[in-house]
Amino acid sequence: MTALTTDLPPHMRLVKPELTPRFMLTCADALLHGLGELAARTGVRIQSHFTKVREQVGCVRTQRGAENIDVFD
DSSP: OHHHHHSSOGGGOOSOOEEOOOBGGGSOHHHHHHHHHHHHHHOOEEOOBOOOSHHHHHHHHHHHSSOHHHHTO
16 A cells, blocks of 8 residues: 555646545444554555435444444544
8 A cells, every 4th residue: 555655756646546435334343443544654545435224324323323424534
């Protein structure tokens, strides 16, 4: 991953990798924590998909005990 973000001079880095845990309900806590540590260590950004359907939002609350945005905190 480091090679992907540092091999080119800054003015040539047009595309940057991002870590993408896609669907919160299918991502284990260990995966999310690991991606957070990787992002902190490498400076790579994290982006994801928040649930929009009411039933899924409720499932996140039940499964994680938190709102969508708070899971990534």
